[in-house]
Amino acid sequence: MKNIVIFGAPGAGKGTQSDFIVERFGLTHISTGDLLRKEIADQTELGKRIKSIMDAGHLVSDDIVVEMIDKAIADDTKGILFDGFPRNVAQAETLDRLLAKHGRSITCMVQLDVPREELIRRILERAKVSGRSDDNEETVKGRLLEYENKTLPVSEYYAKQGKRLLINGLGDIKAISADIIAQIEKM
Numbered sequence: 735m736k737n738i739v740i741f742g743a744p745g746a747g748k749g750t751q752s753d754f755i756v757e758r759f760g761l762t763h764i765s766t767g768d769l770l771r772k773e774i775a776d777q778t779e780l781g782k783r784i785k786s787i788m789d790a791g792h793l794v795s796d797d798i799v800v801e802m803i804d805k806a807i808a809d810d811t812k813g814i815l816f817d818g819f820p821r822n823v824a825q826a827e828t829l830d831r832l833l834a835k836h837g838r839s840i841t842c843m844v845q846l847d848v849p850r851e852e853l854i855r856r857i858l859e860r861a862k863v864s865g866r867s868d869d870n871e872e873t874v875k876g877r878l879l880e881y882e883n884k885t886l887p888v889s890e891y892y893a894k895q896g897k898r899l900l901i902n903g904l905g906d907i908k909a910i911s912a913d914i915i916a917q918i919e920k921m
């Protein structure tokens with residue numbers, strides 16, 4: 735059983751690489767960004783509350799995402815890929831506690847490293863097709879700041895536990911996937 739966190743800045747390729755990992759190891763994919771965007775699309779009460787926060791590129795509150803993750807962790811799965819969660823150290827600690835309730839733990843964290851200029855270039859390119867209201871030049875800078883200030887410390891959290899796999903996220907998509915799969919299999 736593998737429980738994996740895919741980690742990286744906005745535009746690092748988490749969504750793309752998630753598809754390969756999920757397929758290879760038969761995992762359940764949990765993306766907090768997708769779950770939150772669904773709330774907005776369905777115009778739920780929660781969706782109405784979080785839309786302006788997401789559009790501004792800020793993180794939504796821990797309570798909201800933790801409740802979503804708690805509901806999404808099922809027992810009848812070969813393992814879970816967490817995408818977009820944890821986004822700060824408190825969320826990482828909570829995730830460990832939630833998994834422990836199910837007799838599970840994180841196997842490893844896959845960190846995709848991509849230089850800042852390339853992240854901005856990719857997000858603006860994605861904006862042409864994604865339809866995401868937070869994929870624009872103004873919001874991107876805020877999202878990168880949130881990442882650098884709040885999310886990056888999560889990298890050390892997993893490094894200290896010997897669970898961090900550092901991946902060069904620049905280059906051919908298939909070559910990056912092959913690198914990720916090989917490193918996970920070595921764990």
Ligand code: AMP
Pocket residue numbers: 744766767768770787788791792793794795796799817818819820821825868877
């Ligand atoms: P993503 O699709 O992962 O890039 O997430 C899009 C947006 O959803 C982020 O900019 C945040 O506003 C919100 N979001 C997603 N995951 C989390 C999380 N774990 N904690 C707080 N906010 C989140």
